[in-house]
Amino acid sequence: MARLILFNKPFGVLSQFTDRGSETVRATLSEFITxxxxxxxxxxDRDSEGLLLLCDDGRLQARIADPRFKLPKTYLVQVEGEPQDEALAALRKGVRLKDGMTLPAEAERIDPPELWPRNPPIRERKSIPDSWLKLTIREGRNRQVRRMTAAVGLPTLRLVRWSIGDWTVAGIAPGEFTEITV
Incomplete structure (x- = not known):
């Protein structure tokens, strides 16, 4: 039996237990996971929030993280601007990035979700609207969701990973975790 931690990673926290090579002190997992x-x-990413899975079994860890297994990862994404049908269609088809085409994503407009407040809050501008998308991808390139939304003209303002496979952050407060056995 493997131990699996479902952690709601707050904004600004590194996805590692130590911070090497930085002159400024940055929050790490060691401040939350005992x-x-x-x-x-x-x-x-440090500037993203939401579900981060941790486990004590190397095979399970590889299965979760390895893009070959294509576990769906769902994100709630606050973007600058109003998504047009063409932008959503491009996300669903796959977007060309500098490192090649992405796999097709599931993409839909959603009403603003009921989430915890972010610290620091998102800067709001009266002259530029923002919207929310629910985006599900099956690969894990560096900063992929942010690069995809930018490629279709919708810069990301806030990025919350809501689920990985069947595991979700629902009901877990920022900085808190739930432990399950798999």
């Missing part, structure tokens, strides 16, 4: 011998299964 369970011994668990390691992140994948990454979540």
């Amino acid at each position: 369970v011994p011998d668990v390691y992140p299964a994948g990454r979540l």
Whole structure:
């Protein structure tokens, strides 16, 4: 039986237990996760929030993180602007990035979700509207969701990973975690 931690990673926290090579002090997982011998299964950028999985089993960790297994990852994305049908169609088809075409994504407009407040809050501008998308991808390139939305003219303002496969961050407060056995 493997131990799996579902952690709601706050904005500004690194997806690692130590911070090497930085002159400024940055928050790491060690400030939140006290369970011994668990390691992140994948990454979540410092400026992204939401579900980060940690486990104590190398095979499970590889299965979660390895793009070959194509586990769906769903993100709630606040973007600058109003998504047009063409932009959503491009995301669904796949977007050309500098490192090649992405796989098709599931993309839809959603109403603003009921999420925890972000610290610091998103800067709002009266002259530029913002919208929310639900985006599901099956690969894990560096900063992929941000690059995809930018490629279709919708810069990302806030990025929350909501789920990986069947695991979700629903009901877990930022900085908190739930432990399950798999």
